[in-house]
Amino acid sequence: MTTYRFAVSVMPKEGILDPQGRAVEGSLGHMDLDGIRDVRVGRRVELSVEAVDGSAARGVVDRLAGELLANPLIESWSVETLDPVGAAS
Amino acid sequence: MTTYRFAVSVMPKEGILDPQGRAVEGSLGHMDLDGIRDVRVGRRVELSVEAVDGSAARGVVDRLAGELLANPLIESWSVETLDPVGAAS
Amino acid sequence: MSLAEPPLHEVGDAPGGGEADLTPEPALHRALGLTDHELEEIRARLGRDPNDLELAMFSVMWSEHCSYKSSRSLLRTLPTAGEGVVAGPGENAGVVRIGDGLAVAFKLESHNHPSAVEPYQGAATGVGGILRDIFTMGARPIAILDALKFGDPADARTRHLVRGVVRGVGGYGNCVGVPTVGGELAFHPSYASNPLVNVMAVGLLDERDLTRAAAPGPGNLAVLFGSTTGRDGIGGASVLASATFGESHSADGAKRPTVQVGDPFAEKLLIEASLELIGERLLEGLQDLGAAGITCATSETADRAGTGIEVDLDAIPRRERGMAPFEVMISESQERMLAIVRPERLEAVLAICLRWGLPAAVVGRVTDDGDVTVVSRQGVGESGTPRELARIPARALTSEAIVYDREARPPTHIRRAPAPGAPELPHDGLPERGMDPGAVLVALLGDPNLCSRAWVTTQYDATVGTDTVEANERAAAVVRIKGSRKALVMATDANARIGLIDPYLGAVTAVAECARNVAVSGARPLGVTNCLNFGDPERPEEFWRLQEAVRGLGDACRALGLPVTGGNVSLYNESADGAIAPTTQIGIVGLLDDIEQRVGPAFRTAGDLVALLGETVPGLAGSIYAEHAGTAPDDRPPGVDLTREAALLAFLPEAATRGLLRSAQDVSGGGLAMALAECAMWGDIGADLRVSVASAPAAELFGEGPGRVVVTVAADHWGDLHALALRHELPLRRLGTVGGDRLRITLTGEGATGAAEGRGASVADEVDESLAVLRHAWQAGLPRALGKAG
Amino acid sequence: MKAGIVVFPGSNCDRDALHAARLAGMEAELLWHEDPDLRGSDLVVLPGGFAYGDYLRAGALARFSPVMGALGDHAARGGLVLGICNGFQVLAEAGLVPGVLLRNASLRFEHRWVRLSVARHDTPFTRAVPDGAELRLPIAHGDGCYFLPESELDALEARGGVLFRYAHPEGNPNGSARDIAGVLNEQGNVCGLMPHPERASEALLGSDDGMLLFRSLLESAATRLAGMAA
Numbered sequence A, B: 001m002t003t004y005r006f007a008v009s010v011m012p013k014e015g016i017l018d019p020q021g022r023a024v025e026g027s028l029g030h031m032d033l034d035g036i037r038d039v040r041v042g043r044r045v046e047l048s049v050e051a052v053d054g055s056a057a058r059g060v061v062d063r064l065a066g067e068l069l070a071n072p073l074i075e076s077w078s079v080e081t082l083d084p085v086g087a088a089s
Numbered sequence C: 001m002s003l004a005e006p007p008l009h010e011v012g013d014a015p016g017g018g019e020a021d022l023t024p025e026p027a028l029h030r031a032l033g034l035t036d037h038e039l040e041e042i043r044a045r046l047g048r049d050p051n052d053l054e055l056a057m058f059s060v061m062w063s064e065h066c067s068y069k070s071s072r073s074l075l076r077t078l079p080t081a082g083e084g085v086v087a088g089p090g091e092n093a094g095v096v097r098i099g100d101g102l103a104v105a106f107k108l109e110s111h112n113h114p115s116a117v118e119p120y121q122g123a124a125t126g127v128g129g130i131l132r133d134i135f136t137m138g139a140r141p142i143a144i145l146d147a148l149k150f151g152d153p154a155d156a157r158t159r160h161l162v163r164g165v166v167r168g169v170g171g172y173g174n175c176v177g178v179p180t181v182g183g184e185l186a187f188h189p190s191y192a193s194n195p196l197v198n199v200m201a202v203g204l205l206d207e208r209d210l211t212r213a214a215a216p217g218p219g220n221l222a223v224l225f226g227s228t229t230g231r232d233g234i235g236g237a238s239v240l241a242s243a244t245f246g247e248s249h250s251a252d253g254a255k256r257p258t259v260q261v262g263d264p265f266a267e268k269l270l271i272e273a274s275l276e277l278i279g280e281r282l283l284e285g286l287q288d289l290g291a292a293g294i295t296c297a298t299s300e301t302a303d304r305a306g307t308g309i310e311v312d313l314d315a316i317p318r319r320e321r322g323m324a325p326f327e328v329m330i331s332e333s334q335e336r337m338l339a340i341v342r343p344e345r346l347e348a349v350l351a352i353c354l355r356w357g358l359p360a361a362v363v364g365r366v367t368d369d370g371d372v373t374v375v376s377r378q379g380v381g382e383s384g385t386p387r388e389l390a391r392i393p394a395r396a397l398t399s400e401a402i403v404y405d406r407e408a409r410p411p412t413h414i415r416r417a418p419a420p421g422a423p424e425l426p427h428d429g430l431p432e433r434g435m436d437p438g439a440v441l442v443a444l445l446g447d448p449n450l451c452s453r454a455w456v457t458t459q460y461d462a463t464v465g466t467d468t469v470e471a472n473e474r475a476a477a478v479v480r481i482k483g484s485r486k487a488l489v490m491a492t493d494a495n496a497r498i499g500l501i502d503p504y505l506g507a508v509t510a511v512a513e514c515a516r517n518v519a520v521s522g523a524r525p526l527g528v529t530n531c532l533n534f535g536d537p538e539r540p541e542e543f544w545r546l547q548e549a550v551r552g553l554g555d556a557c558r559a560l561g562l563p564v565t566g567g568n569v570s571l572y573n574e575s576a577d578g579a580i581a582p583t584t585q586i587g588i589v590g591l592l593d594d595i596e597q598r599v600g601p602a603f604r605t606a607g608d609l610v611a612l613l614g615e616t617v618p619g620l621a622g623s624i625y626a627e628h629a630g631t632a633p634d635d636r637p638p639g640v641d642l643t644r645e646a647a648l649l650a651f652l653p654e655a656a657t658r659g660l661l662r663s664a665q666d667v668s669g670g671g672l673a674m675a676l677a678e679c680a681m682w683g684d685i686g687a688d689l690r691v692s693v694a695s696a697p698a699a700e701l702f703g704e705g706p707g708r709v710v711v712t713v714a715a716d717h718w719g720d721l722h723a724l725a726l727r728h729e730l731p732l733r734r735l736g737t738v739g740g741d742r743l744r745i746t747l748t749g750e751g752a753t754g755a756a757e758g759r760g761a762s763v764a765d766e767v768d769e770s771l772a773v774l775r776h777a778w779q780a781g782l783p784r785a786l787g788k789a790g
Numbered sequence D: 001m002k003a004g005i006v007v008f009p010g011s012n013c014d015r016d017a018l019h020a021a022r023l024a025g026m027e028a029e030l031l032w033h034e035d036p037d038l039r040g041s042d043l044v045v046l047p048g049g050f051a052y053g054d055y056l057r058a059g060a061l062a063r064f065s066p067v068m069g070a071l072g073d074h075a076a077r078g079g080l081v082l083g084i085c086n087g088f089q090v091l092a093e094a095g096l097v098p099g100v101l102l103r104n105a106s107l108r109f110e111h112r113w114v115r116l117s118v119a120r121h122d123t124p125f126t127r128a129v130p131d132g133a134e135l136r137l138p139i140a141h142g143d144g145c146y147f148l149p150e151s152e153l154d155a156l157e158a159r160g161g162v163l164f165r166y167a168h169p170e171g172n173p174n175g176s177a178r179d180i181a182g183v184l185n186e187q188g189n190v191c192g193l194m195p196h197p198e199r200a201s202e203a204l205l206g207s208d209d210g211m212l213l214f215r216s217l218l219e220s221a222a223t224r225l226a227g228m229a230a
């Protein structure tokens, strides 16, 4: 058994309204930051999976992402493999 | 002026309780998915920046991430450069 | 305060079902859901063939949802005239005067199918839609009530739906800052794959702010403000794309999400901006964008004013590039409003929208030709003259849309309810062997349909606005009106179990119960809104059910002197397992002239006398008890005596005004015993009571016969109360006194033990439970039913 | 005394705070978030609601509104500031009071009546609260779980920065560290709390305990003015 670490990105689907992204853009004026556009706000989920090999682990993550982490009706998701220690920090 | 696209990952710092992560782990039972551990739920923000060059753009993103997207007391953040078209889908 | 955002997608069967996914067909009109006959009707109204864009506009406007083509003929029969009614059916919401220059706006609306597909967003956008109907009238929304119906709570799919819907209602209502003060939560197998999410909103307005959804004055401008227009909510019409630019439908469908995402933050800004625009007298008309988007808003406002509107397609602010004209015209993107503005006031209007951070644009102008026309410069360049993409008489899309007289046929073997005063059956024929009333009461208290709703209501902000006097776990909510002694009392009710047996009686029962719920607080009901949730009207049995329900709704409202001021119809609530139980959801708002005279449901003082107003009629069919015990084939639901209900509605406010009532609680689900338990639990004080059993203990204690109210009265007021009841020809039966920490109900009379034993049953002849036991059963019910219910 | 209630886009308890302030006898008006002028307010209230929809993080976007600069100066000058619910979240994001408000432990929005114990009676916010009295107020929030690193919590308590705690029988509704419901800044002139005193402003609404806070503020403003006059 090996431990693999993944990051699942869940973003609002294209064409789906992203209220958070719009609110962020709307408030940028107050921060005097220019040139920022097309802000989309989603989720990032990091997790470890213990499995016999990488593809088995990946299989588990794909199921988790598709069935629990993302709502397929309004969100799209993608998986990224992290080095075992790694985190976004 | 060129348009650059970035993804900012904002994750709860170590030691910060992450009830959403716990909730995900909690619901794994219903899904008969084994071997998943250390789930952390954070945010992913994708945005475009228009700037004279890459480093200028990056500067804008860093400021946005540090001052708005993440709360340093509880969250750490990292920036990833995407290809202009790119999205999580 | 947050949690405005949806939770992680819940575990459970992947959401699905609900929406019909049209596959492209040779004939475009069929692919769009129009019949060949309807295409002929369209040709007749246009005097020519419609082009694709026009066909798309017709297809959405002639949908059941927008055209009411199956129900219109029935709705015409409803009584709509009433004292103080200033806006009725036909407007976005009903409006009734309440004195002091104020008026109340209220309406019920359904969002059933979207909630079945995506419970959080479906419920959230449902709340957003009904709120827009309220502030479109010029009223500030002051209360939300949510009536929710689901299948078996033990089912994983149901739990997923319950959690999503409740979070969605809260996520939206909490954020816009309108208190959710009441509603309904019911479980019935027939809702398993087709949950019902009916939301009622109530608003308060200064009569001078009453705003019409009309587009008067040719030359006036049509201003679209709020969110930008995207591809969402295009649904079936997306087949057009394949026709329009030969895209493959599948690739195309992927690009057009059928799920709409609500933005309560945008809605909050929309509320404030709209009310400011109205307050500043800057608008000639205002219309929300709901189903069929800009097409519906322009054609309805034009038709109401007998004008036309020319829509400048290129001027409509979009969320996405490359949208086809039909997509822009029928998009159902949320949180948008259409204002009709005089040119000289445009600047002021745009300034207010800008201040609230809302995109706004002039998207058309009012004309005198009675047509909705769509023009665009695309392809002809800035200089060129705009091309006309569509021209349709406004009324062809709205008031003169197609109407059907559907065939109605009663299903074989339906059980009719007895007419009021029909001879009683010898007994209700229920199995009573070994029945212990105390144990049954505890079981009923924990029943998912009767237990505490705290798990739901704690997720709703009920106190924002500093006007909420009574909310939740109550027959009706009480919301005071600042700066006056007045208060509004509101409730919503339906009765699926009786509706299933007899749709007519189901509707009558719901109206009677809802009105009673408002009246027990001492208020006078002002008017009725409703939502008719039924199956496929093209099936004669289903249409018959709808017809019977509307007949019952009309009869009940006429008998009680209540105008129907508005409502909504939701049809095709069906799944593979068949249609839902006929569900006539009723919403009533009442007026309390003096908040200090309101009457609560809870027992108050030891020594007060407990009495039952009204008479117990036999019949247990349709009751929760019957669901537990099983009904005999010859059993029927109790009938409704509307004359007596009317007397109750007159008696209760008078008794309250004269200060004769310490408390009053309506008898409904779970029967008399349940009502008594609630009075005791909520008052945290018990009672010692004797109930004489005329027919059978089960009917006395747990029968849900209408027309009954549990009241308490100070001993020295008993005489006056009794005299008043006599004057209103209402039976008033003394049951005992308030006191102690137990609920004790001793059964007496020939119907009790003895008689029951005569029937070979052995019935314990008393209920004797501590309040702690009752409260525990009541509070544990929902979490248990939903399985920890996180 | 004059109270200014800030209206952010998405505030929804602004009119409630106005109502309570006036009931308490204050002169009160609404302040628009884009206007840095506090119009001579002695007390500035950041009301409850969902400023900017609470998108991203509750209070994160609001803290950049133009009015916040003026609010900072007002606070630095010792001016009184009360942040209620979302207002508390904004103050925390702006660093005007210590801590962060995390998602409720239940992961659900919680609306219920709670009981607060009052740690100090010598503050401008609580001077009118009788000793030993507990306050009955409603909460209505999704992110009310107060967080601060352990060491800083000790420091906060040591300097008397904890003003309100959730008390029994209802107890801690959101998982807040050490049952903290409301805190004070170092100078003791800025207070943030999650429960809604403005909603408990009349017995008719279920409780008028919240008025004790508004009356406290009225008194302390009065004595300050007297102090200046002297």
Ligand SMILES: Nc1ncnc2c1ncn2[C@@H]1O[C@H](COP(=O)(O)OP(=O)(O)O)[C@@H](O)[C@H]1O
Pocket: C065, C066, C075, C078, C088, C089, C090, C091, C092, C093, C094, C109, C133, C290, C291, C530, C531, C532, C564, C565, C566, C567, C568, C569
């Ligand atoms: N069951 C009903 N009883 C009375 N009026 C109804 C009913 N159903 C719909 N109406 C009226 O028909 C009109 C159109 O309803 P609806 O399409 O729901 O309005 P909106 O599009 O503004 O939500 C409204 O005025 C509504 O009050």
Ligand SMILES: [Mg+2]
Pocket: C092, C132, C133, C288, C290
């Ligand atoms: Mg409408």
